[in-house]
Amino acid sequence: MDKKRPVNLDLGTIKLPITSYVSILHRVSGVIMFFTLAVFLWMLDTSLASEQSFNDLAAMFANPICQFIIWGSLAALAYHAVAGIRHMIMDFGVGEDSFASGRNSAWAAMIVAALVIALITWWIL
Amino acid sequence: MVTTVTSLGRSGLSDWMIQRVSAWVMTAYLVFIVGYFFANPNLDYAQWSELNSSLPMRMFSLITILSIAAHAWIGLWCVLTDYITVRLIGPKATAIRIFFQLGMIAASLLYVVWAIDILWGI
Numbered sequence: 001m002d003k004k005r006p007v008n009l010d011l012g013t014i015k016l017p018i019t020s021y022v023s024i025l026h027r028v029s030g031v032i033m034f035f036t037l038a039v040f041l042w043m044l045d046t047s048l049a050s051e052q053s054f055n056d057l058a059a060m061f062a063n064p065i066c067q068f069i070i071w072g073s074l075a076a077l078a079y080h081a082v083a084g085i086r087h088m089i090m091d092f093g094v095g096e097d098s099f100a101s102g103r104n105s106a107w108a109a110m111i112v113a114a115l116v117i118a119l120i121t122w123w124i125l
Numbered sequence: 126m127v128t129t130v131t132s133l134g135r136s137g138l139s140d141w142m143i144q145r146v147s148a149w150v151m152t153a154y155l156v157f158i159v160g161y162f163f164a165n166p167n168l169d170y171a172q173w174s175e176l177n178s179s180l181p182m183r184m185f186s187l188i189t190i191l192s193i194a195a196h197a198w199i200g201l202w203c204v205l206t207d208y209i210t211v212r213l214i215g216p217k218a219t220a221i222r223i224f225f226q227l228g229m230i231a232a233s234l235l236y237v238v239w240a241i242d243i244l245w246g247i
Contacts, residue, residue: 030200034229037193037236045243047170048177054170081155084148091145 022083022106029080036073071124075117082113129206131226133198140199147192154189178247190240194233201229 046057060066086109090096095105134140165172176182208214209222
């Protein structure tokens with residue numbers, strides 16, 4: 001491959017549209033979840049190991065540091081799921097007809113994700 | 126043509142299909158588990174372990190963790206091949222990328238084994 005081929009997409013010099021931010025956050029939240037999956041599996045393990053460990057885990061949810069880790073894990077999951085469902089709706093041919101509808105659904109995904117994360121915050125506190 | 130040896134499906138179309146099927150499985154699991162927590166606000170150990178040790182729930186959980194592993198493999202493959210490139214980080218990029226790709230694949234498989242150990246150890 002020609003190593004000196006021109007590269008026209010220097011992201012640092014481009015003003016990104018909302019769709020780009022939705023996409024970048026989708027990637028970031030996905031990478032975060034690859035690590036927080038360990039937290040969820042550990043919680044599943046602890047909740048199922050014995051009645052004692054189930055109750056210990058429930059007591060741990062009162063700890064602010066644990067709450068913050070769970071909040072971050074759930075927020076990443078909520079955002080990723082909402083942005084992913086946007087793609088799955090597009091798979092059915094809905095909202096992929098123009099740049100305008102893409103931008104609208106990107107804003108919708110941002111707003112729905114913010115609402116869900118607000119609900120998660122309210123639920124944890 | 127260069128064959129993408131570290132991608133899960135070995136082709137973009139196949140990866141796309143696996144990504145969407147696994148996404149639907151995970152969405153179904155998420156909807157179920159959130160609904161279950163809402164329906165059972167005072168969940169206790171007996172009920173929780175009974176649910177997770179039932180065969181249908183074990184199957185659902187197993188299919189979900191397999192979906193997560195496949196989905197993560199494909200997603201992280203996309204991210205790694207986009208950003209850990211010779212153009213962006215220099216001549217060592219290929220070696221670094223292979224290292225992270227193999228690590229990511231190993232971690233995905235370990236998650237699956239861990240989940241099986243949890244689910245069948247109840």
